[in-house]
Amino acid sequence: MEKDQNSSVKPVPVIELRHVDKHFGQLHVLKDINLQVKKGEVVVVIGPSGSGKSTLCRTMNRLEPIDSGEILIDGEVIPEEGRELARLRAKVGMVFQSFNLFAHKTILDNVTMGPVEVLRKSKKEARQEAMELLKRVGVDSQASKVPAQLSGGQQQRVAIARSLAMHPKAILFDEPTSALDPEMIGEVLEVMTRLASEGMTMVVVTHEMNFARRVAHRVLFMDGGSILEENTPEEFFTNPRTQRARDFLNSIQNH
Amino acid sequence: MTEECDSETMTVETVFPGGKARNEGAAMLSFSLSPCFIENEQIRFLSYVRIFERGVIMSVNELLSQYGEQYLQALLTTWKLTALAFSAAFVVGILVTVMRVSPIRPLRAAGELYVQIFRNIPGASLLMFLVYALPYLSIVWSYFLCVLIASFLIPAAFCSEYLMSGINTIDVGQIEAARSIGMTFSQTIRKVVIPQALRSSVLPLTSLMVATMLTTALASQVPMRPYDLTGLVAHINTHAVGGVTAFFISAVLYCLTAVVIGRVGNWIDKKVRILR
Ligand SMILES: Nc1ncnc2c1ncn2[C@@H]1O[C@H](COP(=O)(O)OP(=O)(O)OP(=O)(O)O)[C@@H](O)[C@H]1O
Ligand SMILES: [Mg+2]
Numbered sequence: 001m002e003k004d005q006n007s008s009v010k011p012v013p014v015i016e017l018r019h020v021d022k023h024f025g026q027l028h029v030l031k032d033i034n035l036q037v038k039k040g041e042v043v044v045v046i047g048p049s050g051s052g053k054s055t056l057c058r059t060m061n062r063l064e065p066i067d068s069g070e071i072l073i074d075g076e077v078i079p080e081e082g083r084e085l086a087r088l089r090a091k092v093g094m095v096f097q098s099f100n101l102f103a104h105k106t107i108l109d110n111v112t113m114g115p116v117e118v119l120r121k122s123k124k125e126a127r128q129e130a131m132e133l134l135k136r137v138g139v140d141s142q143a144s145k146v147p148a149q150l151s152g153g154q155q156q157r158v159a160i161a162r163s164l165a166m167h168p169k170a171i172l173f174d175e176p177t178s179a180l181d182p183e184m185i186g187e188v189l190e191v192m193t194r195l196a197s198e199g200m201t202m203v204v205v206t207h208e209m210n211f212a213r214r215v216a217h218r219v220l221f222m223d224g225g226s227i228l229e230e231n232t233p234e235e236f237f238t239n240p241r242t243q244r245a246r247d248f249l250n251s252i253q254n255h
Numbered sequence: 256m257t258e259e260c261d262s263e264t265m266t267v268e269t270v271f272p273g274g275k276a277r278n279e280g281a282a283m284l285s286f287s288l289s290p291c292f293i294e295n296e297q298i299r300f301l302s303y304v305r306i307f308e309r310g311v312i313m314s315v316n317e318l319l320s321q322y323g324e325q326y327l328q329a330l331l332t333t334w335k336l337t338a339l340a341f342s343a344a345f346v347v348g349i350l351v352t353v354m355r356v357s358p359i360r361p362l363r364a365a366g367e368l369y370v371q372i373f374r375n376i377p378g379a380s381l382l383m384f385l386v387y388a389l390p391y392l393s394i395v396w397s398y399f400l401c402v403l404i405a406s407f408l409i410p411a412a413f414c415s416e417y418l419m420s421g422i423n424t425i426d427v428g429q430i431e432a433a434r435s436i437g438m439t440f441s442q443t444i445r446k447v448v449i450p451q452a453l454r455s456s457v458l459p460l461t462s463l464m465v466a467t468m469l470t471t472a473l474a475s476q477v478p479m480r481p482y483d484l485t486g487l488v489a490h491i492n493t494h495a496v497g498g499v500t501a502f503f504i505s506a507v508l509y510c511l512t513a514v515v516i517g518r519v520g521n522w523i524d525k526k527v528r529i530l531r
Binding site: 063081086087090092094098099102113114118148163166 | 358425426428429431432433434435436437438439442446447450451454529530531
């Protein structure tokens with residue numbers, strides 16, 4: 001696997017956060033977050049429960065508003081609610097812990113919904129491409145079923161295909177394997193690994209340390225709403241700089 | 256006079272020319288005492304007198320041979336009112352629901368207000384308002400239209416309630432997923448929220464359609480022509496001794512219609528139900 005930074009690095013980062021702050025009432029859930037994700041980069045976010053990883057992910061396509069600071073997608077500041085926001089959001093895919101497929105639509109229609117509604121592609125073109133994507137994630141044989149008829153692993157792979165159908169600049173994964181039975185985790189991680197090797201820009205919140213080690217270009221360690229450590233995976237897992245990261249790694253190794 | 260009451264009630268009609276100039280004579284009546292309320296009271300009285308005289312109530316056969324055609328027309332009128340009222344209730348119910356989930360606060364408030372008002376007033380009062388109060392504002396609608404409006408405004412509020420509970424079964428994650436692929440608020444509502452809410456409310460909406468049909472019996476409270484199923488019963492009893500039998504025939508027709516609606520509803524529900 002190619003783990004070096006992509007050589008054709010663009011000057012403009014795909015995702016950039018500048019001094020982002022966010023509160024949930026009294027709780028200061030994101031504290032002065034600064035972050036750049038370059039094209040083709042895979043950033044893994046690790047941290048204890050409640051440290052703000054999901055919130056960080058969700059602010060990146062503004063499913064959560066922020067109190068102050070700026071978030072830029074492809075050099076453009078994410079605007080307030082509205083059509084412009086919808087347009088920028090389409091550039092950043094998101095894969096959720098609970099798959100969140102549209103329950104009333106077939107697998108195929110789940111994947112074509114975005115291209116047809118948002119990108120205004122013809123149904124025919126969208127279907128064709130959706131079938132190719134479903135094949136890529138290995139669930140093309142399930143195209144005419146509805147989500148409830150699929151296993152969790154299959155549903156999550158469909159969710160990835162649904163994101164890919166929008167040709168996003170980056171995909172955010174929020175604990176994509178945490179809701180899966182152990183035997184299905186592998187198939188999803190495999191698809192993600194393939195995506196990474198194909199040069200997709202990815203931000204992945206995960207507890208899968210082996211995946212982080214193998215695939216990440218960079219590891220962010222979060223605790224209490226701050227990014228405490230930013231490191232290469234080799235360094236982070238063998239020789240973490242902060243005591244908190246060390247404690248955290250010990251605690252998960254003991255499980 | 257197209258909306259004339261029957262001959263027995265002409266005295267009533269003359270004293271309170273309700274059918275024609277509602278803004279004058281009829282408006283003097285209190286809302287609860289419509290001409291036809293009086294008409295119905297008279298009917299009842301006259302029926303008793305006739306039963307007493309003849310000692311016989313007409314059989315189903317007699318009634319059908321004499322009034323069969325009118326029953327058919329009344330059935331069609333009830334169907335027409337039901338279909339129109341339910342369709343209108345459905346459309347208004349969806350609109351009100353969209354308002355209630357919209358991000359715009361005044362719209363949400365307006366939607367809530369609609370439901371609070373129309374869920375909590377009796378259909379008869381609403382009809383009396385449309386028929387006898389609106390003429391004061393120089394708004395005189397036909398009896399048919401008044402009955403239609405009274406029979407859909409209220410079911411629309413219930414329709415919205417059923418859709419809201421359907422919406423509450425949708426996982427917010429799906430809505431976030433729709434937004435994350437760049438769908439706008441209105442696209443998310445149209446393509447994800449409302450379709451799922453509709454699919455999970457087929458059975459309550461079926462009951463609502465039956466309830467709407469029963470609400471259209473309000474037509475018997477105003478001199479609407481042609482008669483609906485309930486209005487016809489009142490009419491028959493002013494001319495003949497239909498008695499309970501006349502009611503019975505209408506009741507059977509209501510029931511059969513309700514059974515058909517229920518069957519169709521079940522069938523649709525099976526087809527569109529969301530597997531979870
Ligand atoms: N909508 C919300 N309203 C109020 N507080 C919230 C909300 N969402 C999250 N929080 C709080 O913000 C903090 C960070 O939550 P977040 O979900 O980002 O953590 P996380 O790092 O993803 O945790 P986990 O590993 O359990 O998923 C938590 O204390 C959580 O309780
Ligand atoms: Mg989380």
